[in-house]
Every structure is written in structure tokens, then in C-alpha cells.
Amino acid sequence: MPQLNARQLFAANLKEQRLAKGLSQEDLADLCGLHRTYVGSVERGERNISIDNMERLSQSLDVPLEKLIKSQKS
Amino acid sequence: MPQLNARQLFAANLKEQRLAKGLSQEDLADLCGLHRTYVGSVERGERNISIDNMERLSQSLDVPLEKLIKSQKS
Numbered sequence: 001m002p003q004l005n006a007r008q009l010f011a012a013n014l015k016e017q018r019l020a021k022g023l024s025q026e027d028l029a030d031l032c033g034l035h036r037t038y039v040g041s042v043e044r045g046e047r048n049i050s051i052d053n054m055e056r057l058s059q060s061l062d063v064p065l066e067k068l069i070k071s072q073k074s
Numbered sequence: 075m076p077q078l079n080a081r082q083l084f085a086a087n088l089k090e091q092r093l094a095k096g097l098s099q100e101d102l103a104d105l106c107g108l109h110r111t112y113v114g115s116v117e118r119g120e121r122n123i124s125i126d127n128m129e130r131l132s133q134s135l136d137v138p139l140e141k142l143i144k145s146q147k148s
């Protein structure tokens with residue numbers, strides 16, 4: 001796997017953690033008050049997401065923010 | 075210490091890591107192509123910084139991004 005940048009890592013980890021919770025993009029969007037299409041574009045690495053929205057997503061998933069950024073499973 | 079939000083944690087960790095490298099805000103700003111006043115405002119938690127700029131700062135400091143977000147020293 002090629003080296004992923006932070007945006008791509010966050011995207012992949014977000015999707016993995018969302019699916020692990022059995023949530024759709026719409027479920028997650030509703031939980032954190034963001035739009036479904038926004039969550040989709042974040043999961044595709046298209047958005048230069050801000051730290052406040054990263055925190056909202058991590059809190060809605062009940063996952064520490066650093067876990068959504070790490071390249072290796074801890 | 076009260077619970078810090080992600081922005082405040084990033085701000086505190088960024089300042090700590092910058093000082094550990096013996097860099098001024100201006101040095102760090104020059105290293106990553108950002109403005110000195112921007113770096114200062116990030117370190118005060120005033121900015122809703124984006125993931126791309128977080129990555130630029132972490133790379134300029136040669137510190138993994140997750141280390142700038144963690145609440146506990148690993």
C-alpha cells in the first residue's frame with residue numbers, strides 16, 4: 001500500500017470505524033449534525049476537513065481522534 | 075487540568091513540540107510555508123485548522139500527526 005497522506009488516512013479510518021459500528025454515512029451524518037454528502041466526500045478524501053469537524057466525527061463514533069489519524073493499528 | 079478539546083490539545087502539543095526543537099513561531103512558519111501570525115493563532119487555539127495544514131506542521135516538525143492530537147504522552 002502506498003504511503004497515505006493525512007487526509008487519506010483519516011478518510012480510510014473514518015469509513016472503517018463507521019462500518020465497525022454498523023452505521024451508514026447518513027446515520028453518522030445525523031449523529032454529528034453534518035450532511036450525508038459531506039461525510040461521503042470526507043470518506044473519499046475530497047475534503048480538507050477542519051479539526052472541529054474531525055472532533056465531531058470522532059465523538060459521534062466514540063473513537064479517540066488520534067485513532068482516526070494513525071497509520072498503524074495500536 | 076480541565077478536559078481540552080481537539081483544537082486546544084493540538085495547540086498545546088504544537089507549541090510544546092516547536093519549543094522542543096528550539097524553533098520560534100517564525101522559524102516554524104517559514105519551514106512549512108505558513109504565516110507567522112497564522113502559526114501563533116493556531117497555538118492559541120483560535121483557528122479551526124484544516125487537516126492539510128495540520129499535516130504540514132507535523133511534517134515540518136518531523137513529528138507524527140497523531141502525536142499532536144494525543145492527550146497523553148505515549
